[in-house]
Amino acid sequence: MRAITAEGLVKVYRTRSSEVRALDGVDLEVEQGTVVGLLGPNGAGKTTAVRILATLLRPDAGRATVAGFDVVRQAQEVRSVIGLSGQYAAVDENLTGRENLWMFGRLYQLPSGESTRRAGELLEQFDLTDAGDRVVKTYSGGMRRRLDLASALIGRPRLLFLDEPTTGLDPRSRLGMWDVIRSLVREGVTLLLTTQYLEEADELADSIAVIDHGRIIARGTADELKSQVGGERIEVVVHDRADLPRAEEVLARDGSGQWTLDEHTRKLTVPATGGTAKLVEIVRDLDLAGVVIDDISLRRPTLDDVFLTLTGHGAEDDARETAGPGAAA
Amino acid sequence: MNRILADTLIVTWRNLKRIPRIPELAIFAILQSIMFVVLFAFVFGGAIPLPGGGSYREYLMPGIFAQTIVFAAATTAIGMADDIHKGLLDRFRSLPMARTAVLSGRMASDVVYNAGILVVLMVSGFVVGWKLNTGIPELLAGIALLLLFAFAMSSIGVLLGLGVPSVEVAQQVGFTVLFPITFISNVFVPPSTLPDWLQPIAEWNPTSTLTAATRELWGNPNPFVGTGLPAEEPVLVTIVWAIVIIAITLPLGVRRYRNMSR
Numbered sequence: 119m120r121a122i123t124a125e126g127l128v129k130v131y132r133t134r135s136s137e138v139r140a141l142d143g144v145d146l147e148v149e150q151g152t153v154v155g156l157l158g159p160n161g162a163g164k165t166t167a168v169r170i171l172a173t174l175l176r177p178d179a180g181r182a183t184v185a186g187f188d189v190v191r192q193a194q195e196v197r198s199v200i201g202l203s204g205q206y207a208a209v210d211e212n213l214t215g216r217e218n219l220w221m222f223g224r225l226y227q228l229p230s231g232e233s234t235r236r237a238g239e240l241l242e243q244f245d246l247t248d249a250g251d252r253v254v255k256t257y258s259g260g261m262r263r264r265l266d267l268a269s270a271l272i273g274r275p276r277l278l279f280l281d282e283p284t285t286g287l288d289p290r291s292r293l294g295m296w297d298v299i300r301s302l303v304r305e306g307v308t309l310l311l312t313t314q315y316l317e318e319a320d321e322l323a324d325s326i327a328v329i330d331h332g333r334i335i336a337r338g339t340a341d342e343l344k345s346q347v348g349g350e351r352i353e354v355v356v357h358d359r360a361d362l363p364r365a366e367e368v369l370a371r372d373g374s375g376q377w378t379l380d381e382h383t384r385k386l387t388v389p390a391t392g393g394t395a396k397l398v399e400i401v402r403d404l405d406l407a408g409v410v411i412d413d414i415s416l417r418r419p420t421l422d423d424v425f426l427t428l429t430g431h432g433a434e435d436d437a438r439e440t441a442g443p444g445a446a447a
Numbered sequence: 448m449n450r451i452l453a454d455t456l457i458v459t460w461r462n463l464k465r466i467p468r469i470p471e472l473a474i475f476a477i478l479q480s481i482m483f484v485v486l487f488a489f490v491f492g493g494a495i496p497l498p499g500g501g502s503y504r505e506y507l508m509p510g511i512f513a514q515t516i517v518f519a520a521a522t523t524a525i526g527m528a529d530d531i532h533k534g535l536l537d538r539f540r541s542l543p544m545a546r547t548a549v550l551s552g553r554m555a556s557d558v559v560y561n562a563g564i565l566v567v568l569m570v571s572g573f574v575v576g577w578k579l580n581t582g583i584p585e586l587l588a589g590i591a592l593l594l595l596f597a598f599a600m601s602s603i604g605v606l607l608g609l610g611v612p613s614v615e616v617a618q619q620v621g622f623t624v625l626f627p628i629t630f631i632s633n634v635f636v637p638p639s640t641l642p643d644w645l646q647p648i649a650e651w652n653p654t655s656t657l658t659a660a661t662r663e664l665w666g667n668p669n670p671f672v673g674t675g676l677p678a679e680e681p682v683l684v685t686i687v688w689a690i691v692i693i694a695i696t697l698p699l700g701v702r703r704y705r706n707m708s709r
Contacts, residue, residue: 172541176708198543208534212465224457225544227450253468269538 119186121277121308122148122171126180129166129332140166142332143180153309155323157316159425163332164312165205168281171310172202185277198227201270205282208266211254215246215265218254219272226273233272240268244298260291267298278302280311284318296321316340316420328424336428347419347427349374352390352400355413359384365411368403372396389423390416451545458539458552459559462526466560473560476522477567480515484508484568487635488575495636501668508577509589509661510634512568516561516593517629517654519600520607521621523557527608528617540707550704554601561597565590580666589661592685596657599692605700609707629654637670650677653688660685 124146131138141163148154156164169175171184173193181188187195209218216237223233241250244264249257254265263283270278283299284292299322303309313319319326320340328336328343336343352373356365362379365386369377373388380387390396397416404411466473484507487495492503530536530549539549569577579586604621611617631648632638632655638646649655659681662669677684 174537174540174708194543197541200541202538202541204534204537206534208538210461210465210535211533212468213461217461217464221457221461222538222542225454225539225542225548227543273543 119150120147120183121150121152122146122154122182122184122310124167124171124180124182127167127170127177127182128179129163129170129175130178139332141170141177144329144332144334146182146327146334148308148310150308151306152324153303153311153322155319155326156310156312156329157314157319157326157424158312158329159314162329164329165281166332167329168202168204168279168310168312172200172279173197174202198273199275200277200279201273201275202279203267203270203281203283205285209254209262209269214251214253215241215257215268216250218265219268222269223272228273236272240271244268260287260294263287263291263295264298267295271302275307277308278310280309282312282314285314292318316343316424317418320344328428330425330429336424343424344419347389347424349389349391349419350393351387351417351419351423352397353413353415353417354386354388354400354404354411356384356386357410357412361409362386364407365404365409368400368407368409372400372403384412389419451548451551454545454548455551455555458548459555462553462556463559473564476515476518476564479518480511480564480568481571483514484511484571484575491635495640497668498637498639498670499668501670502576502578504576505578506662506668506670507635508568508572508575509665509667510632510658511572512565512593512661513596513654513658514629514634515564515568516597516657517600518621518625519557519561519597520604521618521625522560523553523601523604524608524611524617524621525614526553526557527605528611528614531609532614536707546705547701550605550700553605554598557601557604558594558597562590562594565593578667581664585664585666589664592657592660592664592682595689596653596685599689599696602693602696602700606696606703609700609703628652633658639670647675650675651684653685653692656681656685656688 127144129141184196185199219237220233241247369388375389377388632652638649
């Protein structure tokens with residue numbers, strides 16, 4: 119049985135003056151025990167898709183099942199097998215961490231004793247034992263996010279939705295969160311994860327669906343997507359504007375695709391294969407051509423590169439409002 | 448049914464647990480009421496003669512209790528809007544809990560909260576000169592009536608809190624609507640001093656009937672003009688008001704809550 123199926127999901131947000139098609143026919147399938155990353159820029163429809171699958175929002179058209187239950191007609195059954203953790207840490211900041219977990223456990227219909235036990239386990243697992251009896255108001259952003267994730271796990275859900283679990287976290291907290299998510303996956307949880315970061319989808323997901331303007335525009339493993347995008351990127355910042363034509367010539371010869379130029383920062387970017395060897399080659403050729411450079415670097419393709427290749431526009435070019443909590447109220 | 452009750456109790460527990468952790472809310476609610484007592488008992492009171500005589504402070508206190516209870520609508524609306532804003536409502540809605548427990552728990556905890564505030568105000572009332580001229584049964588009946596009305600106002604608050612875009616709007620709507628409602632009444636001045644066209648409004652205003660009902664129950668000065676139903680049967684009219692308010696706003700609030708998934 120598939121853990122998640124969605125067919126032709128449509129969601130339109132209407133206001134007095136405008137109409138936004140947040141989802142415009144989304145199909146999605148998630149196999150049991152796998153991790154699927156829903157990758158897209160702000161406003162692409164990621165959050166809307168998760169809210170529909172987690173029964174918070176009704177689709178205008180299409181249907182979806184979670185663990186075999188219809189998300190509209192069998193919403194309560196769906197709720198008893200899922201856990202949801204969003205980009206807004208939805209925990210009560212005037213309760214302690216332990217009280218939050220106990221309350222969510224009780225509302226997940228666990229008996230009181232079991233709720234207490236589970237709360238203790240999760241505080242331990244998420245490294246919050248010391249802070250467990252402190253009011254959440256005193257927690258750092260990373261701690262709140264961990265508590266939010268722990269809250270989603272209180273009822274041992276078979277299926278977990280994580281909506282941008284690391285957005286807004288500092289790099290160290292982000293790595294910590296990744297470790298936590300990886301260990302959950304090892305325990306066999308099916309996970310649907312939304313993210314704006316290709317790197318994150320790459321680290322965590324077995325397969326990726328790229329979403330833009332409410333439509334899935336590509337799917338595959340991270341490697342498949344990256345080979346579609348064409349490997350790594352080499353970025354060169356030229357010291358003198360007058361040297362740009364000669365630098366472009368070098369990159370056209372050494373690179374493995376079309377270069378792009380950011381006029382403002384004098385930064386040239388070109389897809390490249392061959393890693394550091396290629397980097398050295400380009401440095402040497404630029405030197406031979408008499409081009410003085412301020413900076414040169416090798417980087418992995420980003421979401422922006424994926425979007426440039428797949429859609430012809432950057433990921434951030436037309437960012438729209440993301441549907442936050444209560445946006446549909 | 449069992450689940451509704453259990454989940455309501457858990458949500459109630461959670462809301463009550465918050466009160467001592469944000470003591471400012473309760474303290475300012477009480478201070479606001481005490482400020483009205485001080486302003487009217489000591490500043491304006493001397494200039495307000497009661498038809499038929501009697502102590503103004505004894506007259507004033509039941510009105511202050513009623514006014515405080517009317518503001519329960521704002522308390523509930525702000526609490527509801529805050530839960531939406533913080534994403535907690537989404538969390539609740541993603542759990543396999545009794546759906547309406549979020550609302551019933553909110554209303555139950557707000558009634559308990561208002562009962563607590565009422566106790567503090569009654570003690571303050573005794574200090575400035577309020578008296579109970581009847582017995583304990585009448586005292587309890589008056590308190591029960593106030594709490595029934597608090598429940599009705601909470602029901603309005605649920606509807607309001609689910610409909611406003613932010614906590615600040617909930618506050619604004621609460622105060623711009625509730626202040627005039629509590630002033631165009633018999634809370635601070637005898638309605639006979641109002642212009643003719645305003646008198647029927649003040650008399651039928653549920654704040655007035657609630658105030659008159661408790662004054663009557665507790666034997667406090669109750670100079671009510673006219674011989675209309677609100678003057679003759681304030682307790683009955685207040686109960687009917689509460690039932691009508693609940694019957695209209697509660698189903699609408701529940702519907703608005705269910706429609707959040709639209």
